[in-house]
Amino acid sequence: MIRTPGADVERIQTPRARVDDEPEARLRPQALDEFVGQDALKAQLEMAIRAASGRGEPLDHVLLAGPPGLGKTSLARIIARELDVRITETAGPALEDKKDIASFLTSLEPGQIFFVDEIHRLPRAVEETFYPAMEDGQLPVTLGVGPGAKVVTLDLPAFTLIGATTRAGLLTAPLRDRFGIQHRLDLYNADELAAIVVRSAGVLKVPVHMDGARAIAERSRGTPRVANRLLKRVRDYAQVEGDGSVDAATAYAALDMLEVDHEGLDRLDREILHAICVRFSGGPVGLSTLAVAVHEEQDTIEDVYEPYLLQRGFIQRTPRGRVATPHAFAHLGIEPPASGQSLF
Structure with a gap:
């Protein structure tokens, strides 16, 4: 039982539970039927969850x-809720050696x-270290050092x-192949994002018109x-500038102030395109x-900015590097250079 200094009531919630009670944390969907988009993925996950629950077995490993x-x-938290089990969360960079994994795995419940x-x-x-844990439910641990060391499973x-x-x-292929369920999430379309904006506005208690939700969705990079x-x-x-409600005019004015253009590109996106188109002649x-x-x-460029620029057809990847497309030049209002001509 946790008592916060100065608090008038005793709290028995975990820190994560208290965070999840905050309105902005509740922007995350809480169940599969609340999760907008990714319909094929949801259908496959729902089937796998129901089948595993029916057999009384843990769900297969998911990538x-x-x-x-x-x-x-x-989705990971939703899967835990659907299965009615606890979830322990960490990140790859935090697992620096085998002792880190051992401390997590040995504390897991069935x-x-x-x-x-x-x-x-x-x-x-x-x-x-994950290989035997994922396949056989075993964790080899080395006790001692040198010739006297022995391995206990x-x-x-x-x-x-x-x-x-x-x-x-x-x-690596050995790790990837040990996941029985593998899915790739795709970028969302404008209709799906508008539905997400409407739901989030309800959580945040923001009056939003459908045209305002659509305006935000169109500039949200499919994310x-x-x-x-x-x-x-x-x-x-x-x-600050209006009556508190979000319509299309308010959304466009706000997004223009934020330097997010009609294609969803922000300042750094345009800097990337400008560098390729102007400094490096395309x-x-x-x-x-x-x-x-x-x-x-x-x-950051490769993981955050490039996927959307590629998906929208602004750049291409080639064996020699990144190349701007005619769409990028048109978006920036720049004439493509003649062959062999430099703009820098």
Whole structure:
């Protein structure tokens, strides 16, 4: 039982439960039927959950891949709720050696969910510790050092590992093949994002018109996390500059102030396109050179910005580097250079 200093009541909730009670935390869907979009994925997960529950067995290990902000963590928590089991969460970079994994795995309860975000960033030695745990429910532990060391195998309760990754190509084949359920989340369309904005506005108690929700959705880069972030900033604008409600005119004015254009591109997106189109005459340009040009980390460009620019047809990847398309030049209002001509 936890007593917060100065509190008048005793709290028996866990820290995570208290966080989940906050309105903005409740923007995450709480059940599969609340999760908007990804219909094929939801249908397959629902079938697998019902089948595992019917057999009284843990769900098979699940791998969720896709760009950031599409709902991988939300789905992991939803799976735990649907199965009525606890979930333990960590991230690949936090698991630095085998002792870290051992402390997590030995504390799991039967059927519990173990969620590892950014699982592609597991060190190789740590990753290999997962193999027997996932397949055989066993954890080899080395006791002692040198010639006198011996290996003791601990039996683990049956559990479900859910891994989330933004870069599935970096997963090794032995780890990837041990996930019985594998899904990739796709970017959302405008209708799905508008539905998410309407739901989130209800949670935040923000009056929103359907045209206002649609305006936010159109500039949300196909990503629910971006849609919710923009909704909160549009809410601020509507509160200060309007009557508190969000219609299309208010949304467009707020988004223009935020420098989010009609294609959903923000300032850094346009800087990336400008660097390729102007400094490097449309490309090709390598990722490391591009990162230096826009003062951003390579991983951030590759994981956060490039997927949307590629999906919208602004850039292409080639063996020699990134190349701007005619769509990028048109969006920036720049004439493409003649062959061999430099704009820099």
